[in-house]
Amino acid sequence: MSYKHLTYSERTLIKDWMNKGHSYREIGRRLNRSHTTISREIKRNLWCGEHYYLRSAQEFYEARMKNRAQRFRLKTPQTRTYVIEKLNQGWSPEIISGRLREFDPENYVCHEAIYQFIYIETPELTETLARKHIQRRKKYPYRKPKERIKNRTPISLRPADVDSRESIGHWESDTIVGGDRKSGLNVIVERNTRLTNISFMPNKSAEQTKKSIIRRLANHPEHLVTSITYDNGSENVFHQDINEALNVQSYFCEPYHSWEKGSVEQVNGLIRRFFPKGTDFSSIPVSEINRVEKLLNNRPRKCLNYRTPYEVYREARGALTD
Structure with a gap:
């Protein structure tokens, strides 16, 4: 027993x-x-x-x-003296550990032991660390992301002409969350022309995101809407409904790789100049959001040889539209 x-x-x-x-x-x-x-x-x-x-x-x-089971880190006085001396000289625990491994393997200690020595036994040494955190941040074990979005097509399978921006009609979608954590903006950017569509959403639900994307992209010619690239946010779970409604293909960034849809991320930064973080979009008139959209689409871009997204898109569309 x-x-x-x-x-x-x-x-x-x-x-x-x-x-x-x-x-x-x-x-x-x-x-x-x-x-x-x-x-x-x-x-x-x-x-x-x-x-x-x-x-x-x-x-x-x-x-x-x-x-119970408490043990001292850096047991020998020589190792403790060496570690403290090097910490005071500005060395990081990783550098100290690596140096010991290469030149004094008998006294080698891993950098994790040095961090535990600092935070558990000698907290005054936190002043020697680069970030000088008084409390150590929690570490969580790596977990494989759960498959929340069904039938995702990874961005690695996106055609080469889409990656190189040679063809027109490939869009990127993202959500900017408001300060109330409920309302938000859906932002869609065409990768080649940088044409931007901004839509107010009273909530950032998947259903609202689907409606906003379909409503805005349905106004464009079919041959100029062929794919949409998303991140792995839960608001994008209805991507298959969007594909069916617009006859497009969806692609998804790798988890935590939002930079893979860099066009919309860059535009989000421009939008934040007008609506800083913490802005409650429910209090912003839709006319103001439309004004910002027009400003961005009439803003010359270096990547477009200083033409505007409107000018490049109109040329691609073959007709003057507002």
Whole structure:
């Protein structure tokens, strides 16, 4: 049988039965425990070496559990002295560890041990670290992203002419979230011409995103809307409905690789000049959002040889449209 630690309720019974004069053997029999377990429990947790109190016994136990398996990092005085000296010289734990591995392997310690030495045993040394964080940031184990969006086509399968921006009709979509964390803007940018469509969304749900994209891109000729590239946000789960409505192909960036749709990310930065972070879009008139869209589309771009997105798009479309 595997051993189990005494619980708080068992300690309560031990205290009560001790007060009634029961022996260790009798208490052990009632708890289905060895009498030696009861003896050790009482001897370990006597208050001032004389009295067994329930609260103090539980606190002693919890303190032992908290401090169990604690070990000193950087055990030898030589290693500690070396690490402290180099930290004060501005060396990072990674550099110190690598240096020891190459030139003094017998005293080698990994950089993680040095970080633990700093944050657990010598917190005053946090001043020697580059970021000088008083508390260490939590590290979470790597988890494979869950497949939230069905039937994704990775961006690695996107045709070469789309990547090189040689053809027109390939768009990128993204969402700018408002300061109220509810409203937002859907931003769609054509990769070749940089033509930008901005739509206000009262909420950033997948259904609202789908409606905004279909409504805006349906106004363009079919041959100028052939693909859309998204990130992996939950607002893009209805991409197949958009594909069916617009007869387009969808592509998705790799997880945490939003830079792979750099056109819309760059435009988002321009939009933030007008609507800084924290802006509540529900309080912004739609006319103001439309004004910003026109300003961006009439803004000359170096990548377009200083022509505007409107000029390049109109040329591609073959007709003057606003």
